[in-house]
Amino acid sequence: MAHKERVNPKTGKKEYKVRYYFIREGKKRDSETAWFDTLEKAEKEAKKQKEIKEKEDRNKITQRRDKKLITAYEEFIAYLKKLSDKEISNTNKKEYQTANAIYNNHMPQTVKDTRIKDISVFTFRSWLTHINNKETLGGGYVRLCRMNLIKFNIWLSQNNYYVDELQEETLDIGIRKTKIKNSLVNNRERKGERKILSILDIQEITRYYIKQEYGLGEFRNFYFYTLFFVLFFSGVRVEELTGLQWKFIDLREGVRTISIRNAISKMEKVESALERTMLEQYRTKNTVSIRTIPIFDFYYELLIDYKESFRYQYGITKEEIEECFVFPNIDQNNPHRFMRSDQTLRELKKVLDYCNMDNTDLQMFRHSCATFLVLPPPEGLGYSEEKIKDYFGHQDTKMLNKIYARLNEIQKAERMRKTFSDIYKPDETAERTAEEEMKQKIISRIGGDNEEAKQKARVYRIHNQIRKAMLEGKKQYYYRPKDKKIIELYIKENGNTMEFIEAE
16 A cells, blocks of 8 residues: 655644555456545555445445346347447347347246356356257357357456456357357258249149138238248348338339338347337348339239238228338238248248148248249240349349259250350340240239139139128228129129228
């Protein structure tokens, strides 16, 4: 301890004060006593104050180390949220989202109840093993979780939760040495080779809903029927489809576009995603992902019909529908809450099992769309990678080329022939005409064999929709002007069972 002395100007006597040092939160700090008339008194006071401060520090450490690990993790999430809100980088946002996902879904009770003072290498290893053993999680995601736990361990050390300075280093080594699966191992969603879907596969999947009771007259069936069609032909990411609202879809004739402005990750907390969407704080994977894509004929009319059914289902006006999600949570009667991708995946798996189809997942719809666009007719539309890279929100064609590596040898040969078509020197007019015919056949194959078949399907859907509405006790049914003859046919066959109103 060092001391100072002075002569008191009032009394003319010497006075002493002592500077003393103490440890607080693992760091050496210093302070001074007041002035005393003797050095002994000043030193005695210094010792007393040092003991008081160090005792307070020990009590704080004890209280902190008595906390449950889940409480400390909540503080860690709050810390990550501050970084995320500052938008320092996309990494901060991902770390916050991952931490939230771990907190909500991947924290075993034994870990939650562990006190900080009892943390050991086993604690983190068992936690990471718990995450690693989940079949629905891929190796890449587990690695994200591991990095999050490493950061959490560092944060604990920086915030003086550990007494031993070497504890953080020991735990860090333990976390890093924990074995985790490869990207595709034990992942139920991606188990085995995932199939590229063809148009016929999409027909098979969507036909499942037509076969159900009331067919597409049941909104739930029409919902998934439309969802899988749009997911395939739009080629949007699952996160982009989740965040898609009606205001981003322009169905006016001559426009026909979908604007991709928002994406909601499956790791993002529902309430957080809803709040930022309401505040129009949109996010996408990257800036290139912000794009406007055309709506193909394949699902243009379908989207118009679906939008009308959507309004009828939720009882909303043309203005109100704009803020609704295109594919809201079908299990909740609220068009302002989005459908989680895991719910959609479960529905897809159910249909695949029923149809006895090969394994695939939602991401493969995007890959399938890319394949469909690049394959030559009649299997696809024959566009070049350069033309469609913007459609998929890619900076270059590297990712697309990876997808096309899945094509079989015959498909590759056809693409090669088309690429070097100048060698074959075909008649351009004839080739273009043949191509147009092929595309028209594809449209017909998707929409039905002919207009008559499509009209029959429409009559069947609307009549079933009316019957379902009657069962639900609804007194009114709104229809589009183009469906007036269908309504008249229903009244002729069944009588005027409810009030039919032509929608504006």
